[in-house]
Amino acid sequence: MEINSRGLSLILAAIIAVITTAFLMLVPSVLTNALIIAFGISFCAAYILIRLVLEFLFFRHINTINEALEGFKDQELSNITHKSGEISMNPLKQINKAITNYAEVKQQEIQELKRMEAFRREFIADISHELKTPIFAAQGFVHTLLDGAVEDKSVRRKFLKKAAKSLDGLDILVQDLLTISQMETGETKMHFEFFDIVSLIKEVIDQLEGEADKRKITVKLHNPEERHFVKADYQRIYQVMINLISNGIKYTKKEGNVDIRVLEINGKIQTLVSDNGRGIPEEDIKRIFERFYRVEKSRSKEKGGTGLGLSIVKHIMEGHGSMIEVESEVKKGSTFSFKLTKGKPVSHRFVEDESESDDYA
Numbered sequence: 001m002e003i004n005s006r007g008l009s010l011i012l013a014a015i016i017a018v019i020t021t022a023f024l025m026l027v028p029s030v031l032t033n034a035l036i037i038a039f040g041i042s043f044c045a046a047y048i049l050i051r052l053v054l055e056f057l058f059f060r061h062i063n064t065i066n067e068a069l070e071g072f073k074d075q076e077l078s079n080i081t082h083k084s085g086e087i088s089m090n091p092l093k094q095i096n097k098a099i100t101n102y103a104e105v106k107q108q109e110i111q112e113l114k115r116m117e118a119f120r121r122e123f124i125a126d127i128s129h130e131l132k133t134p135i136f137a138a139q140g141f142v143h144t145l146l147d148g149a150v151e152d153k154s155v156r157r158k159f160l161k162k163a164a165k166s167l168d169g170l171d172i173l174v175q176d177l178l179t180i181s182q183m184e185t186g187e188t189k190m191h192f193e194f195f196d197i198v199s200l201i202k203e204v205i206d207q208l209e210g211e212a213d214k215r216k217i218t219v220k221l222h223n224p225e226e227r228h229f230v231k232a233d234y235q236r237i238y239q240v241m242i243n244l245i246s247n248g249i250k251y252t253k254k255e256g257n258v259d260i261r262v263l264e265i266n267g268k269i270q271t272l273v274s275d276n277g278r279g280i281p282e283e284d285i286k287r288i289f290e291r292f293y294r295v296e297k298s299r300s301k302e303k304g305g306t307g308l309g310l311s312i313v314k315h316i317m318e319g320h321g322s323m324i325e326v327e328s329e330v331k332k333g334s335t336f337s338f339k340l341t342k343g344k345p346v347s348h349r350f351v352e353d354e355s356e357s358d359d360y361a
Contacts, residue, residue: 127177127292130173130292130307131170131173134166134167134169134170134173135166135170137162137163137166138163138166138167138170141159141160141162141163141166142159142163144159145159145160173308176308176309176312177308179312179315180291180308180311180312180315183312183315183316183319184315188319190232190233190236190319190320191233191234191235192231192232192233193231193232193233193234194229194230194231194343194344194345194346195229195230195232195234195343195346196227196228196229197228197229197230197232197237197262197269197271197340198221198224198226198227198228198262199227200234200237200238200241201221201241201260201262201271202221202224203238204238204241204242204245205219205221205245205260207242208242208245208246208249211246211249212249212258215249215250215252215254216254216255217248217249217252217254217255217256217257217258218255218256218257218258219245219248219249219257219258219260220257220258220259220260221260222259222260222261222262223261223262226262227345228262228264228269228342229269229342229343229344229345229346230269230340230341230342230343231340231341231342231343231344232320232340232341232343233316233319233320236316236319236320237316237340239312239313239316240313240316240317240324240338241271241273243309243310243312243313244273244313244336245258245260245273246309247309247310247336248273248274248275248277248334251275251277251278251334252275252276252277252333253276253277253278256275256276256277257275257276258273258274258275259272259273259274259275260272260273260274261274264342265339267342268339268340268341268342269339269340269341269342269343270337270338270339271337271338271339271340272335272336272337273335273336273337274333274334274335274336275333275334275335276332276333277333277334278330278331278333279328279329279330279331279332279333279334280326280328280330280334281330285326285328288310288326289310289311289313289314289324290311291307291308291311292307292308293307310324313336317338320340320341321341322338322339322340323338324336324337324338325337325338
């Protein structure tokens, strides 16, 4: 809005003219006609002078600043200004308010950029370390073979198996990184279908049976005869259960238990995976879904894994319009849970029309 100097000039000129005329009235010899003429001359002179001063030395610059601020305003700044609910007729106060709001927005942007930069540096450091470990291990085995150990058949086989294992771990890491990247950029679409999540859990338990037997962990699915149908992406939920149950097996004390329950609560199907392991300290719970974050780095390294499992779980659940929740107590264990939309009972996995899937996503 352009600030008008005309009205202010008229007011100030009138004030000056009145003061001048009042002063002349103190002189006894001045006649009424002379006073009127003096008032008119004073008013005109004052108006012209004040208008010139205000227009060229004050208002022109204020309007220029105002126009510049209007050009700088973006949607975020407009929202902040609107929320304040204060409208001032004072042009300087308006400009000060606009500058303050603009500075606040830019300060928030600067803080966000700093946070993202710190995250980027931390991520690069983490990924460099994670990639370096399997690469250096494979290089060491291969160079040992090239230095002459290849002639010994038993040594050759042993070292090649170790090199292959390191490269397999590298492949898993790269695949997990690609999965997270695609989910964060929205490139991965969920393919929703109706299926029995209890049957899915049974498949996962069968797959992890060997891992559980090695550590003498009992993995128990409560009420395995029940059927609970959900509407979700089968492969992604399979991936979620692999991560949660595998973590339960890894971080539960030997001869411990991993308990899985599926419940229907308020039209939602809730799945809970509990263990009686060492638990997670309260200060770490809010960070365990970050990429590469480990509660106990040394022990976690020994147990393997990419450090991306829970981050992938978090993104998958967000893709389902849900979230992964955790309750934990140190030295007693942890429970991870999530909820899915209840699905239609079907005799086989039923994939919905793609348009419905997109709407749901």
